[in-house]
Amino acid sequence: MGVIQATLMLFLIFFGLMFVGVPISVSIGVASISILLTGFDLDALAYIVAQRCFSGIDSFGLLALPFFMLAGSIMNKGGIARRLVRLARCFVGKIPGYLAATNVLTNMFFGAISGSSVAAASAVGKIMGPLEKQENYEDAYAAAINICSAPTGVIIPPSGPLILFSLTAGGVSVSALFMAGYIPGILLGLCVMAVAIIIAKKKGYTGSTVKEDASTLKIFLDAIPCILMMVIVMGGILLGWFTATEAGIVACLYCIVLGFLYRELTVKQLWNLMSECMMDTAVILFLIAASNIMSYAMSFTGIPAALSAMLMSITDNKYILLLIMNVFLLVLGMFLDLTPAVLIFTPIFLPIATGFGMNPVHFGVMLILNLAIGSVTPPVGSVLFVGCNVANVTMEEVTKYIVPTFVAMVVALMLVTYIPALTLFIPQLAGLI
Template structure:
């Protein structure tokens, strides 16, 4: 039965995706097709409806809504330019200074906004014209921006980590947030290494030194924006408030900051609220549809069969993790990170925990894998936005992007096979 259900589930899902059916609807219909193999139609429809509503009826999901709202306020509130100035200060003396500024800017802004697309658009729209004026190749500038934009999925606060916590059965959000810092920084550093090598070869310029007085001004301007991360993450990790409460505080902080900068008007509010409602609705419907899929897979025994199939190939932890990594990298090329987390966490997490992998470590592995997919064709959202902002075709940017892709794969392998990269900070703070 499990084999028949798996064929019905995945065949229906990919056929529907292939003909252009929205992913949430594809997940729901495919789940019904699999469920019908195990139980009568009336029970399938009734239980599917229950799971659809029940999956969305979670207090923890409010954190995603509030973080999306906070990110939207900051996207429209003049935050990007202050973070870019700080990034120039951090990376300004390296060859190809503006490219490194782009990477650091995406790491800072991505962690605040929690969106790879927002980071690629906000930072790229400022940095691409500056790099063009300095003689940088557009394909290089765009590739740097695209490759570094997903770092915000790992550097908290991250909605992807919140979703993983929910679907994995309650893995500590505090531990996941802290665990994401070192892998996220490693992700950014790997991109900067490749950017440095290319910059040396192409002889891209080093930025002029910044006077001390201007350095002080840049730091003071950026501190209020960075304090949001300190307040929110510090409060969550310290047990002062929950992730949901922390997200609500982030909204208030972002609004007060935007008002202080006088960069937000009443006319911007409808746009911000519309963006927030639209993005939250998409995420919630995905969560509800994926709850139906989780139920269908459970009653048909699909995860157990997949586990048995993988372990029949090898019971070696190194090989099993490598197989997971390859599958997730392939999945990431044609599926957005949210549905991929919802679908593949219940499939792969039991296998990983059976092999002795810590749930927090597995969560970071999963998100890192899928974050790379944001920059790859055919459906990489950061790839399309970054190419558009950089005014370069996808065909032109891909040869350069491949070099960054290789560096990210090496960084991913380090994260997969050296658990302490993810677990050192949570252990240090007694979160595990």
């Protein structure tokens, strides 16, 4: 079978099964096995599939994912989000769209601790929504800003998708990726905040009239234990005290202790959160196993090399190639969730990017930023769905505010893409690359 026929067959089966409602991991597995059937007999194929599934999940580094997921869930229930909201309000000041800007900054804080955009959209949205309603903010506007700022959680470390990229890319340093995510994540948040303030001025949303019962000092002291987790986790990784996986365990233990100290987490809630995390981890592991079969199928049929040759035949200008990759990933990000997209497209685009001299760490942050932006767009935007559900608004209502914010997010993406120093400066400063 030729490369073109194999590519068409693989993706037609994959998207066709997804369209009729087959789970994405099953769609990936069936499409991949269908391609491999053209080159192997059933006995050999059974051995290859089993081997690829096992090798895909046989990784110590993969343990970091469930631990950081659990830490984010505990934060959501343990009163940490509320304290971060109060801290963010102190930083923002009395600017137009004060509460919307607070929402953005809180999502950045939350992302720097939990690493989950969906958790941020849910936890922060539930707190900010009632406050913004008191100030007569339009529900759709408030929801849109919450939705578009939540993806900072998967760029600012710790980040599950960056860990996943590291494993899929064949061992790119997690520490380097974590350090590389800070400036792009902050830049993304600032671009969203700028749009929020501009729209707030046009709509006449002034500074907040909500009065804080506590002093700024007390609010800051109350939030210090929350912020300290970020310092402990990232500092420990940088100083070599523990690996990213061990950092996930430290984050879980720290969040559990903090939740009980704040008296907002019970043993029953913790048990339920651990059960949910185990179920979510099983789904992700199955997805990774199936994606490893797809990676093998693509390598076997020569799809990545063919795509690379095709792109190079269009142009050898790396700036045009980067633009093509960005457009492709932005469009596909609208139809695929972040996790499977990382698993599918990393083996395809990473060799192309490194082929024209792009640093793998730079590419990884660009890839995750692309797909994070896709999580706020229909029809398969997980953050969009969660944010709309929390605010009790429809996708149609928030679209008019998401469109200008989406443009600002793409501006941040282009800056990150074409100015490597924004990504590589901190890792280089830390001696990680």
